[in-house]
Amino acid sequence: MGWRLAALLWLCVTRLACGIEAVGEIKNIVQKDAEFDVNYNDTVTSENQTIYAFNHTISRNKTEGVRVSVDLLSNKSESPILFVVRQKQAVLSFQVPLILRGLYQRKYPYYDVGRTLCQPPTRAASETQYFFVDVSTLSSQGANYQLRVSRVESFTLQTNKKFSFTASPSQPQYFKYVFQDGVDTVIVKVNSDMAFPCSVMSIQDIQCPVYDLDNNVAFIGMYQTMTKKGAITVQRKDFPSNSFYVVVVVKTEDEACGGPLRFYPLTPDELIDAGNRSKALDVMVSTAINLEAYVMGMLFCLGIFFSFYLLTLLCVCLERARVISSSADNGSTMSSEAITDSATSTDNNYGYMGMKRSLESVARSRQESLSSIEEDDYDTLDDIHSDKNIVRTKKFLYVADLARKDKRVLSKKYQIYFWNIATIAVFYALPVVQLVITYQTVVNVTGNQDICYYNFLCAHPLGALSAFNNILSNLGYVMLGLLFLLIVLKRDLAQNRALERHDVNALECGIPKHFGLFYAMGTALMMEGLLSACYHVCPNYTNFQFDTSFMYMIAGLCMLKLYQKRHPDINASAYTAYACLAAVIFFSVLGVVFGRDNTAFWIVFSVIHILATLLLSTQLYYMGRWRLNAGILRRIVYVIYTDCIRQCSGPMYIDRMVLLVMGNIVNWSLAAYGLIQKPNDFASYLLAIAICNLLLYFAFYIIMKLRSGERIKCLALVCILFTAVVWGFALYFFFQGLSTWQKTPAESREHNRECILLSFFDDHDIWHFLSSIAMFGSFLVLLTMDDDLDTVQRDKIYVF
Structure with a gap:
């Protein structure tokens, strides 16, 4: 037969190419007509070679896999056995024992090998194809083996139908999937109840050879590598054949x-164990969302946040209507009072005196505080009339005491x-955008x-x-x-008109x-969105700081704003x-790079954290009226001696002392926690420190505000309650931890x-929705919480 003559000629070529045949040596060549699902137990030596001839019928509408399984029965052979599978459009060769290499080029032998033959597409409706399995070795002693060729009935995967199988390093598995009509995107999910051994799932185009070994x-x-879960989204446009492996x-x-x-070199028992790395898995291909889901997701996202614009516009219109109504009522009241001459005279005198007092106050304020912006070295107050050390060290301070500098300078x-x-x-975002585009390009090109x-x-x-x-x-x-910036701009313009x-x-x-x-806070919120989006283009270990x-x-700007409300001058x-x-971000990077189980780093960071807390406490307690110099230790000892030992007097500023003691307790506890536990996520740990301090200061501010007899208006109270509830739900979704x-x-x-x-959206997306709303609400709280004081004179507003 012609095909047998061609097989013999191919065998001669392959033997010479592989160096199997010695010069002048003629081997015995045995060819067998073989069948599927039959075990062939044979012996091969350097003197003979066996060829197994198979034929099978393939159909254009149905693809069946063919799998070749080999088991080496005598593993003491001095030379491996070479198996060469010759197909119409491909050649597959492997040796047994199969040597696979791991880390540091360590070798692992496998004596049980199974490989699936690739199935190139056929143009004919039905076609009979032949393939041959050649078995040869250079071992003079001979080697016993078992060969079995079988059909893989479930070679083609069905949509939304789970298929279970077993794989090992020497027995990889692959299956074919064909896109259905009308389906453009699918998600391939591979699952296992076993975390280890580690495995890899791959999506490859229909071609020969199929790269199905650990080294290729x-x-x-x-x-992607996987333990228990793996999922890859596959799009039809990436596979011209409308199918993939x-x-x-x-x-x-x-x-x-x-x-x-593993330790190296491996013991014989470990080598045996290395060959028993089988893993039970299941695979399922499910259809992904369609274009309608994308449109609904985008409309939902836009609708949520545009509703805040509409709600803000509604509030502005209601406020304007209230102001117009109030002005009309005041106008009618004044016109009725104008009938009485005595009342008119009284009003005129009061208006003249009030205006006179206002202009005198403004003139005095500007006369006392015209200066440059360098307030630290050259204070703008007139020391003849009022020294800042005397003002700032009073037991009870009012906002008027710390709002004496010229508004133009402070603005x-x-x-x-x-x-x-x-x-x-600008300088931060531009390189970030460039970097994440590069990351995404690398992922798309390499497929890693x-x-x-x-x-x-849930990655669409x-x-x-x-x-x-x-x-x-x-x-x-x-x-x-952006909406917050517009709200602040409206208030800013209204304030300027009132001053004019x-x-x-x-x-x-x-x-x-x-x-x-406030402008800085709104800009920071917008940048958080931009940089978080950049981070989520390709979230990984090297770009985490984009998101944090x-x-x-x-957090820092909110704390500064809280402090500025009652301390605008300092x-x-x-x-x-x-x-x-910037120092905080610097430590964040150091913590992620060097902080994992590094005791020295945690000691240094905890010491810096505690010292910074003490310095900030001193700054806040003395309102900046102290100096860090060589005499600081002597002054500390003197204060302890005079206030605690000599006469044992209590703190002069009790409210501030309570806040700072609580703040030090919280920060020292966080420092101790970090030193003992050494959390892996240092960035989140550092953010938790900032948030805890912000919440502590905010709670202190609210308590002192109520304690001072002030009240919280309805709008601010609604914002506080709404924001608290949203933050609670947001944190719940944040701690779901979908990836790390x-x-x-x-x-x-x-x-x-x-x-x-x-x-369309997962838990982390909901965290984005809720946290952005919560941050916006928090900003509104800071913006409106002191609206009740707009008609209270500053010399009656307490500083705390």
Whole structure:
């Protein structure tokens, strides 16, 4: 027969190429017509060679897999056995024992090998194909083996139908999936009840050869390591044949999945154990969401945040209507009173005296406080009439005592916060955007799904983006940050108009209105959205700070704003504040890089944390009227001696002392926790410190406000209650932990979960929604919480 002659000629060529035949030596060649599902137990030596001839019928509408399984019965052979499978369009060769290499080029022999033959597409409706299995060796003693070729009935996967199988390093498995009509995207899910051995799932185009070994599975296609869960979203446009292979390979070692590294050299028992790395898995291909779900997700996201714009517009209209109605009522009341001459005279005298007092107060304030912005070295107060040391060390301070500097100077000082953060945002965001675009490009080109830590069970691609839903859900930060800026701008313009018409309340009443920090807060919220979106383009170990940097800034700016409300003259400058925030971000990076189980780092950080707390406490207690110099220790000892030992007097500023004692207890406890537990997520630990201090100061502010006889208006109270509830729900979804870059990519995928909202958003997306709303509400609280003081004179408003 012609095909047998061709087989003999091919055999001669392969023998010469592989160096199997010695010069002048003629071997015995045995060819057998073989059948499927039959065990062939044979012996091969250097003197003979066996060829097994198979034939099978393939159909264009039905694909059946063919699997070759070999078991080496005598493993003491001095040379391996070579198996060569020759097909019409491909050649597959492997040796037994199969030697696979692990980390540091360590070798692992496997004596039981199973390989699936690739199935190239056929144009004919039905075709009979032949393939041959050649068995040869250079061992003169001979080697016993068992060969079995079988059909894989479930080679083609069905949509939404689970299929179970077993794989090992020497017995990889792969299956075919064909896109159904009308389906453009599917999600391939591979699951196992066993975390280890570590495995790899890969999506490859229909071609020969199929890369299905540990040392070549990453050559083409998309791939990811997995322990218990793996999921890859596959789009039809990436596979011209409208079909693909799902390849599952068990790795020879577990380090890639976070498992232990074996000692080397391996003992004989460990080598046997290395060959028993079988893993039970199941695979299921399910259809992904369609275009309608994308549209619904985007409309839902936009609808939520546009509703806040509409609600704000409604509140503005109601407030304007209330003001017009109040003005009309006042006008009618004054016209009725004008009938009485005595009442008119009284009103005129009162108005003249009030205006006179207002103008005198403004003139005195400006005369006392015209200066440059460098308040620390050259104070703007006139020391002849009032020394700042005397004012700031009074037992009971009022806002008028700490709001004596010229408004123009302070406005410039606090506007620097906005311009600085705007400059920081530009220089920070541009390289971030460039970097994450590069990350996404690398993922798309290499197919390495371990680069980015997505929630793969709810990652919806759009264009080049792998997880569009995680990016879209950050839109709330940007939209609500912009809305807050518009609200602040409206208040700023209203305040300027009031000052221009010399309104008494604007000049002498209420908390001094400085909006620079509010502008900075709104900008920081918008940047948080932008940088969080950039982080979620490819979340991983190296770009975590994109998502946290502006969180630190928001927490710091909120604390500064709280302090500025009652201490406008002595609040920190923008340069000092941003320098401190830069130091926090610097420690955040150091903590992630060096902080894991590094006792020396935690000791240094805890000492710095405690010292910073003490210095800040001293600054707040003495209102900045102290100096850090060589005599500081002597002064501390003197104060302890005079106030605690000699006469044992209580603290002069009890309220401040209570706040600072509680703050030190909280911060020292957090420092002790970090030193003892050494949490892996240092960035979140540092953020927790900032949030705890902010909440403590906010609670103190509210308590002191109520204790001082002040009240909270309805709008501010609603904002406080609403924000508290939203923060509670937001934190619940935040702690769900769908992925974590503190672990390996395979371990991170164990936390992946399905979408829970509109089949489009996951738990972390809901955290984005709720946290952006909660931050916006928190900003509104800071903006409105002192509205009740707008008609109270500043010399009657307590400082705390």
